Amino acid sequence: MxxxxxxxxxxxxxxxxxxxxxxxxxxxxxxxxxxxxxxxxxxxxxxxxxxxxxxxxxxxxxxxxxxxxxxxxLAHAAWATSSLAPLARPYLDELSAETGETIHLAQMDNGQVLYVDKRNAAKPVEMFAQAGKVGPAYCTGVGKAMLAYLSEDELERAIQRQSFHRFTDHTLDTPEKLKAELQAIRARGHAYDREEHEPGIICCAVPILSRTGRVIGALSVTSTTSRTTLADLDSGAARIKQTAAQIAAEAESWRFPEQA
CATH class of the missing domain: 1.10.10.10 (Winged helix-like DNA-binding domain superfamily/Winged helix DNA-binding domain)
Structure with missing residues (x-):
């Protein structure tokens, strides 16, 4: 463009x-x-x-x-000063060891998802998300977790940047469907990926918010439908939220670019 x-x-x-x-x-x-x-x-x-x-x-x-x-x-400097990855490392390690599942840490980049760190599952599974990759926000757990907590103006700008391509039969492929889902995410405090981006890949994701409620990132525990269920992942939502809160507390003393 x-x-x-x-x-x-x-x-x-x-x-x-x-x-x-x-x-x-x-x-x-x-x-x-x-x-x-x-x-x-x-x-x-x-x-x-x-x-x-x-x-x-x-x-x-x-x-x-x-x-x-x-x-x-420049990328190394950005990773060290603007990315959540360095300060989140011990918390990701702990969550990974406890769950045995794939852990993703992400931030928002111009309405899209930038994966900044990852921990592989005890039995790794091939999937799109890798540290350094950019993915769609509207059909990923971390993306929807961040979108749900943007201000109204920020959300409208982010939605305009979504392609709404239908990756699977479960993809939310219109702004209206996405907005309804974001309302449900705000009500329960966490998001799901119901095989919306890749067949067989599911996750439970939570936003990482500053004390003022600004979105600074998102965290997810990701698995496959052949290994677990969304209900099982949901049962661990409180633990994921605890980890997100720990990362947010660490980030309070850092200065991050405004997310858009």
């Missing part, structure tokens, strides 16, 4: 970085041009600037571009 006019050159450069990242492998200029809404000269100028600044790396032998090592340094 092209940057808004008000974002100027910086917004356009970030668009290019997003494009390169989305490919998931080193990519040629011609491939980026086919994906881009920018004119050839504009795209080339942006890529050259990003390369000179170390944000992109160019391989002259293969004539491809990839994300640069400078981004690794």
């Amino acid at each position: 092209a940057a808004d006019q008000g974002d100027g050159t910086v917004g356009k450069a970030l668009d290019v970085l997003d494009m390169v990242a989305a490919v998931g492998r080193p990519v040629r200029f011609t491939d980026l041009l086919a994906r881009s809404e920018y004119p050839k000269a504009t795209l080339y100028r942006l890529i050259q600037t990003l390369t000179h600044q170390g944000m992109l790396a160019y391989d002259p032998d293969r004539q491809t571009y990839a994300l640069g090592v400078r981004l690794v340094r």
Whole structure:
């Protein structure tokens, strides 16, 4: 998606970085041009600037571009200062040891879910969610747990960013269905994933809230329908909420970016 006019050159450069990242492998200029809404000269100028600044790396032998090592340094700094992951680590370890199930820690990124940490189950199961991945908010437990506690304005902006693609027969595929679900989540204080994103994957998720009620993240215990039931996961909701409260208490002395 092209940057808004008000974002100027910086917004356009970030668009290019997003494009390169989305490919998931080193990519040629011609491939980026086919994906881009920018004119050839504009795209080339942006890529050259990003390369000179170390944000992109160019391989002259293969004539491809990839994300640069400078981004690794910036990402590490962001993880250490803006992510819940470092301070949440001991609490995730404890919850993982107690449940034997997969634990996900997430934050919201422009209306989507950014997984910032994960603990695998005692018997690991292959699934989409991995630390560093971005997933949909409307059909994941952690996503709905965060959406449910956004302010009205924040929620409307976040809903506009959802694709409402129907991943499974259980996916909530309209804003109306999602809003009804969010109301139920606020009533009980936790969310479920009822095989809404991936067949066979279920979870119980809770929001991580500041003392003022601001959403700073979410936590889930995730399993499979072949191993357990949603009712079994629900029975552990109080323990997940306790862990979320512990993480929130740790976070009070940190400064986090406003979530949107």
